[in-house]
Amino acid sequence: MPSSWSPSLRFELQFTGENINLWGEKLNTALSRADYAIAGWLTKPLTGHAALSALSALNDGVDEARAAMIKFTGTLTEPATVSIPAVSKMYLVWNATDRVVTITAGGTSVAIDPGDIVWVACDGANVRTPGYGGLSIKDYVAAAGFSAVELPAQAANAGKYLKTDGTNATWQAPSAADLADYQTAIKGLQVALAVAL
Known part of the structure; x- marks a missing residue:
């Protein structure tokens, strides 16, 4: 019976009695691929009109697609969609392009804004990113986190900061008194840094 391949990371699964005297070479290949799947970076250029791209997946x-972390680079003329294999796998994805990059495996997908670094997980069909509700x-913090907190009288207090005494919050204009200990604090940091060096 011939070797077979693991479904998610495509490692060669040896059949009993197969590949006599080749196990060392086969094992080293599998370990190299495991290393790449756990800690390997892939830099994938997407340029111009990259409307749909796919990560290669070879047994x-x-x-x-075996890489643990993927960095998309390039200058795009429109948002890009990248297809990953429809198998269970997690990736750390960095969108270093100038457009949105969407990751899909056929079901739900995740859109990653330019500059964002996010975790994405595929369950064999759907791609998701960690979140709440x-x-x-990112969307939770933008929508639920800050929109639920309304700061009092913002319009009349441009250029001020919000200061609290532990019970009440008030808008304050910056003053020299607020920075009175600045020089001492900086000097303390400089001394600490000099001692550390």
Whole structure:
């Protein structure tokens, strides 16, 4: 019976009695691929009109989809969609392009804004990112976190900061008194840094 391949990371699974005297080479190949799947970076350029791209997924060879972390680079003329294999796998994805990059495996997808670094997980069909209440962490903070907190009288207090005494919060204009200990604090940090060096 011939070797088979693991479904998510495409490692070669040896059949009993197969590949006599080749186990060392086969094991080293599998360990190299495991290293890439756990801690490997893939830099994937997306340029111009990259409306749909796919990560390569090869059983017997180097493949892009096995990487643990992916950095998309390039200048795009429109948002891009990148297809990943429809298998269970988690990625750390950095969108270093100038447009939104959407990750899909056929079901739900995750849109990653330019400059964002996010975790994405595929359950074999759907791609999701960690979050709360059905929202990504970024969307949760933007929608639920800050919109629920209304600061008092913002319009009349441009250029001021919000100061609290532990019970009440008030708008204050910056003053020299607020910075009175600045020089002492900076000097203390400089001394600490000099001692550390």
